[in-house]
Amino acid sequence: MAIASIIQTLVAHDVEFIVVGGMAAVLQGAPVHTIDLDIVYALSESNIVRLELALTELGAVFRDDPRRIAPNRSHLQSRGHKLLQTTAGPLDALATIEANTTFEDLLPDSDWLEIEGARFKVLSLERLIVVKEQLNRPKDQAMLVLLRATLDELQKRGP
Amino acid sequence: MNPTATDQTPSEHPRSDTSRAAPGSFAEGDVHPAYDSAGVDRSLIRWMLSLTPSERLRHVQGTIDLVRDVRRMPNGNR
Numbered sequence: 001m002a003i004a005s006i007i008q009t010l011v012a013h014d015v016e017f018i019v020v021g022g023m024a025a026v027l028q029g030a031p032v033h034t035i036d037l038d039i040v041y042a043l044s045e046s047n048i049v050r051l052e053l054a055l056t057e058l059g060a061v062f063r064d065d066p067r068r069i070a071p072n073r074s075h076l077q078s079r080g081h082k083l084l085q086t087t088a089g090p091l092d093a094l095a096t097i098e099a100n101t102t103f104e105d106l107l108p109d110s111d112w113l114e115i116e117g118a119r120f121k122v123l124s125l126e127r128l129i130v131v132k133e134q135l136n137r138p139k140d141q142a143m144l145v146l147l148r149a150t151l152d153e154l155q156k157r158g159p
Numbered sequence: 160m161n162p163t164a165t166d167q168t169p170s171e172h173p174r175s176d177t178s179r180a181a182p183g184s185f186a187e188g189d190v191h192p193a194y195d196s197a198g199v200d201r202s203l204i205r206w207m208l209s210l211t212p213s214e215r216l217r218h219v220q221g222t223i224d225l226v227r228d229v230r231r232m233p234n235g236n237r
Contacts, residue, residue: 003220004213026219029208031200035223089223113212149199153208 002088003037004116006058009088011118013054016042018103018110018121020094020128025143027113028125030150032143036090040123041076042103043095048076051093058086098134125151 003023010017019027022034041051052073061068063085071082071093079100082093096102109127112119123131125147132144193202207215 002223004216023219026207026215027212029204029210029215031203031207033222034219035226115213115216145197145199146204149195149197149201150204150208153201153204157208 004118005088006037006086006091007115007120008118009058010039010051010054011120013050013057015050015054016044016047016103017051018106018123019113020097020106020123020131021092022143024122024128025125025147025150027115027122028150029154030125030143030146032146036092038092038094040094040097040101040103040106043077048073051076055084055086055091055093058088058091060084060086060091063090098131125154 007019017039018024019037020040021036021038022032023037025032026034041047052071055071055076061070061084063083071084075082076093076095079095081095084091084093097106106123106127107121109124110121111124113122114120129144129147129151132140132147135141193200195201210218
């Protein structure tokens with residue numbers, strides 16, 4: 001399974017990351033449509049090294065760049081979004097989201113999940129809603145309605 | 160025969176108009192009870208929540224694979 005294999009490769013390389021965006025919503029039960037995996041990764045030197053190795057194994061290159069440039073350590077240290085294509089599918093590697101919110105900032109609002117034996121962090125539905133509330137793009141507003149309804153259903157079910 | 164409270168199935172519900180739709184279907188203008196005021200299909204959410212994270216991922220991967228396969232088809236086959 002393509003998305004699972006991206007996650008498994010990141011986990012196998014001990015990359016510190018949190019799944020955010022539409023895939024985080026899907027994994028927590030929101031019926032949203034998405035085709036890529038968005039992650040926020042830790043910017044520590046050691047994590048950048050591990051991430052670079054994982055991305056090399058995944059054959060990652062920048063999407064929509066005909067030169068097929070592979071992300072290097074310098075790219076990964078930058079704060080910009082790295083929109084990548086891997087052999088297993090699209091992967092958006094984000095150093096920060098919102099106004100400079102980092103991996104460490106998001107950690108308290110993330111939960112552990114396990115897929116196909118790989119254990120990793122996902123951004124909580126509550127925090128995803130906060131992120132989407134700050135964005136005014138139509139696609140984010142559409143997802144917001146589904147996220148709120150999913151959280152409501154979860155709260156009805158209780159712990 | 161109009162459905163009564165005892166013979167309704169989960170897919171049927173009392174209708175306010177006089178036209179009859181087939182059991183399990185809804186006429187234009189009806190609001191299906193599964194939809195909330197924002198138009199969200201709550202039954203779909205409840206189904207998603209009944210799955211494990213792995214099953215949810217498998218489902219979305221299936222959709223992604225389908226879209227990819229359709230995009231690869233020659234135009235005449237779409």
